Amino acid sequence: MTVSGKATPWFLSAPALTLFAALLVTPLAMTFLLSFNSFSFYGGIENTFGLENYAEVLSDTYFYEIFGRTFLIAFITTAICAVLGLPEAYILFRMKPAWRSFMLLIVLGPLLISVVVRTLGWAILLGNKGVINEFLRDIGLITSPIRMMYTSTGIVVALVHVMIPFMILAVWAALQRQDPATERAAESLGAGPFTIFMRIVLPQAMPGVLSGSLIVFSLSASAFATPAVLGGRRVKVVSTTVYDEFLNTLNWPLGAAIAILLLVSVLTIMIAWNKLVERRYSGVFE
């Protein structure tokens, strides 16, 4: 029995709705409109309406390279997160509770620590005179440093570190939904640990891997701090390009067009991925 009338939910949501209408919907709509404006070096933003910014992005191989690199980095990061995150989540799941809560702090805790700080750690590790190169030189494995700063590889390594807690969380949530009796049943029927993992655990963890992949991919495709610090000017991705257009070149309309293209492509991939997952696992999500 609800005492409240029909208007109550809207009354309760009104403050949040006002904020979101003013500071989310309006700014996004304005950015969309901005992407059709033109820019001149002397006149600044001109209130015209045309597709020239989109034409510029879509006709220049420079931008194709940036978009291609961004999505390739996001894809490889996602794949590595899935391959490493799934077994780690399963190992955590099988730990004794006391150990597990300690390990969860170690594995998930970095998620709450500033991305800038974590990226600084990778910059110290990956530099030409960084910790990894100095170590490899000291033990005589290399004579000249391996270049890892300002490369896509370096960005991927650091992004995996930033993103993998999301994958573990998603798999973890899926594993907690499974019935432990199924594993015991398989064991009592004579299945070895490998068979149990492949035939019982993996299928039940898969929805978690898929939803984790979605999160990791979309966050990696729009990551800023990590590629900006570890890629520098040499390895540009979409978000650092948008940053440069807005704060260095000051060509806001072009930057807005690139941002809208990023938004549209990320949303398209997410919706397509969701459709794919739903079709495959229509029975699993109740």
Next chain:
Amino acid sequence: MNRNGFLALCFNALFALFMMGPLLVVIGVSFTPTGYLEFPPSAISLRWFKAILDNPDFIDAAWISLELGLASATLSTLLAVPAALAIGRERFRGRDALQALFLSPLTVPTVVLGVAFLRFLSLFDINGTFLGLVLCHAVIVTPFVLRLVLASVTGVDRSIEMAATSLGASHWTVFRRVTLPLILPGVVGGWVLAFITSFDELTVTVFIVNPSTTTLPVRLFSHITQTTDPLIASISTMVILLTVLLMLAVNKLYGLDRLLIGGEAR
């Protein structure tokens, strides 16, 4: 409960090293007595922690981040709690759309949010102001509060509220004395997560600060893109310390996995 095998434990140890490595390196480097980055440090010195005190830029930035985190987390909690009560327990047209809207800042790439806020705030000539920062951060952190409060709202037994109402309590009294205490863990967990998110936010903030409202992450970021020195490591170590303390507190209170998944597990 099954036990993990030897190989699994090795994998787990390597994984823990991978997760902790970059943080331990930052902490280690910050104790160097030298003027450059060295790891492991040749001696232990607090030189670079003392140096923080000589850099008011960073201290000012830390205060701004702190105030911004407190203000935006509190504002978004005040907005998200009633919204979560509406979405979590009423059935009305537009409910799903409303929830999707309130969660959408998680889906839109942060860099897109950043330029959108920049465009909006500069048209109203409030770009770079503290007010602008608070409003934008409130939008970004609301999904986190909403998810956790929603999870605890759906767990509330409504018959307790009805009992209170039938005994003559007003709506407001029922909320204050019955509902709020029941959903308090979710509210506090959401507030802490919102605070940490705001305190650490870079990608959006970098677009909407001016020199007088520069936050700590933005200051650290612009310093790191030019040079990495032990000073930046000692400041980062302080950030790590602060976050770990908050994390341990919230882990005791709410459970870290539950906090991060959004309250659905367990």
